[in-house]
Amino acid sequence: MSFSEQYRSKRITATEAARMVKSGDWIEYGFCLAAPRAFDAALAERGDELSNAHIRTGVTVYPSLAFEADTTGGRFTWNSWHFTGLDRRYAAQGAAYYIPMRFAELPRYVLENQPTDVFVTQAAPMDRHGFFNFGISNSHHYGVIARAKKVIIEVNERFPRVHGGHGHGIHIDQVDHIIEGDNLPLAELPPASISDVDRAIAAQVLAKMTDGDCVQLGIGGMPNALGQMIAQSDLKDLGGHTEMIADSFVDMFQAGRMNGSRKALDRGRIAFTFALGTQKLYDFIDENPFVASYPVDYTNSTEVAGTIDNLVTINNAVEVDLFGQVCAESSGPRQISGTGGQLDFVLAGYRSKGGRSFICLSSTYRDKAGNIKSRILPTITPGGIITDTRSTTMYVVTEYGMFNCKGQTAWQRAEGLIGIAHPQFREELIAQAEAMGIWRRSNKR
The missing domain is CATH 3.40.1080.10 (Glutaconate Coenzyme A-transferase)
Incomplete structure (x- = not known):
C-alpha cells in the first residue's frame, strides 16, 4: 500500500x-x-x-x-x-x-x-x-x-x-x-517589553561574554534585551543550544553574530526542542538547515549540553535567598510557571568548559498594593518552590551587580547577595542574616 x-x-x-x-x-x-x-x-x-x-x-x-x-x-x-x-x-x-x-x-x-x-x-x-x-x-x-x-x-x-x-x-x-485540521494560525508570543532594569542586567551579562560562546536564553524581558544587545554588539561566531528558540535567536543570526562555527556539537546549527515567538521566528525555522529540532532529553541533557565549550545560560528568577537558593516558578505555594529546563541549564552551564550560568532578576517588584518588595530575601517565601538548590547556583545578577555563589561560604554568600540587593533593603537583610548566623562581624556593609 x-x-x-x-x-x-x-x-x-x-x-x-x-x-x-x-x-x-x-x-x-x-x-x-x-x-x-x-x-x-x-x-x-x-x-x-x-x-x-x-x-x-x-x-x-x-x-x-x-x-x-x-x-x-x-x-x-x-x-x-x-x-x-x-x-x-x-x-x-x-x-x-x-x-x-x-x-x-x-x-x-x-x-x-x-x-x-x-x-x-x-x-x-x-x-x-x-x-x-x-x-x-x-x-x-x-x-x-x-x-x-x-x-x-x-x-x-x-x-x-x-x-x-x-x-x-x-x-x-x-x-x-x-x-x-482547520489550518489555524500558530499562536504568537510577541517579545517581552524591555525595561531599563532589564538592560542594566543584560549589559552585565554581555560584558562576561566572548567570541565563540554558545548561548541558551530563557523567556522574558531580560533575555530578550540580551539578544537585542548581542545583535548590536561586536561579538562573533556565537552558537545556539537551547530548549526554547525565540525571536532573539533570529535577531542574532540575521545580525551576523551567530553562526555556530565554533561549536564542536551540532556545528553550524542551533539545537532546540520547541519554538515560541512571532511569525518571524516560524518563517525562520521553516526548512532552514541552520536549525535542528531535537527531543528535550538531548537539548537539555546536562551530559550533552555540558560538553559544549563556553556554554552561557541565562535564566530568570522570582526570588533568591541569602543562601543562594533560587525560586523561579512559584509565588509562595502558588505555581506560576514551572521548573522547565532552568535547572538543566544551570547544571550544564557550570559543567561546560569555560561555561557560565546566570540567574537574572530585578532587585525589587511592586506588590498588588503598590509596595516595593525585595526579590533578595533572607529565605525563600514560605511554600515557595526551590528551582535551583544553593549548591547549583552560579552567578546571580541584579541591576546592582553580579555575584558568583560557587565555592562561597554562607557568610560570603550573605555579603555578596546583600551587596546586589536594592540599597533600601540592605540593612534589614543584614539584620536578618545576623539573626540566622550567616553574617560575619567584619563583613562589608
Whole structure:
C-alpha cells in the first residue's frame, strides 16, 4: 500500500477521533504550539458523556474548548508540565494541576511513569516519504508515541517543516489516525517589553561574554534585551543550544553574530526542542538547515549540553535567598510557571568548559498594593518552590551587580547577595542574616 493509500485509510474526522476517548482515559496533547485544535473542539462536544478523563499538556497557548466546556469540573482534569497564564487561570478554577518535572527527564516520565491512552498532536502535512513533521515542538513526543495506545495526527498546513536532529517527525506507519485540521494560525508570543532594569542586567551579562560562546536564553524581558544587545554588539561566531528558540535567536543570526562555527556539537546549527515567538521566528525555522529540532532529553541533557565549550545560560528568577537558593516558578505555594529546563541549564552551564550560568532578576517588584518588595530575601517565601538548590547556583545578577555563589561560604554568600540587593533593603537583610548566623562581624556593609 502506498503512503497516499495509507493516508486515506487512516483519515477520520475530528468528531470520530473524539469519540474514541473514554471516561478515565489519559489524553496527551502535543506540547505548546502542537496542541490539537480541531480535536479539542470536537472533544468539547462530547457533553456529559465523559467523566474523570485527564488532559495532559505543557506550555498552554491555546484555550482548551474541551476543558472550558466542563462547567461541573467532573469531566476533565487539566494537568500541565509547565504553567502559562491559561494554566494559572484553570488552576484557579480548581481543576488544573502542575506536574513537577525536570524537563530533560520528561521523555522518561511518559515512558515509565505516566500512562497515555490517546496522544493527539498537530503536525505539518505528510511529505512524499510518509513523514509528518512536528519539529516546531519536539519535546517528549517520541516517548509518548512509544507508550500511547492510540496516536492521532492533526494536520495543519501552516506548520513549518523543521530540520532535525531527531525525534522531529513521525512516519505514517506509526500513526493510527489522521485528522485534517482547520489550518489555524500558530499562536504568537510577541517579545517581552524591555525595561531599563532589564538592560542594566543584560549589559552585565554581555560584558562576561566572548567570541565563540554558545548561548541558551530563557523567556522574558531580560533575555530578550540580551539578544537585542548581542545583535548590536561586536561579538562573533556565537552558537545556539537551547530548549526554547525565540525571536532573539533570529535577531542574532540575521545580525551576523551567530553562526555556530565554533561549536564542536551540532556545528553550524542551533539545537532546540520547541519554538515560541512571532511569525518571524516560524518563517525562520521553516526548512532552514541552520536549525535542528531535537527531543528535550538531548537539548537539555546536562551530559550533552555540558560538553559544549563556553556554554552561557541565562535564566530568570522570582526570588533568591541569602543562601543562594533560587525560586523561579512559584509565588509562595502558588505555581506560576514551572521548573522547565532552568535547572538543566544551570547544571550544564557550570559543567561546560569555560561555561557560565546566570540567574537574572530585578532587585525589587511592586506588590498588588503598590509596595516595593525585595526579590533578595533572607529565605525563600514560605511554600515557595526551590528551582535551583544553593549548591547549583552560579552567578546571580541584579541591576546592582553580579555575584558568583560557587565555592562561597554562607557568610560570603550573605555579603555578596546583600551587596546586589536594592540599597533600601540592605540593612534589614543584614539584620536578618545576623539573626540566622550567616553574617560575619567584619563583613562589608
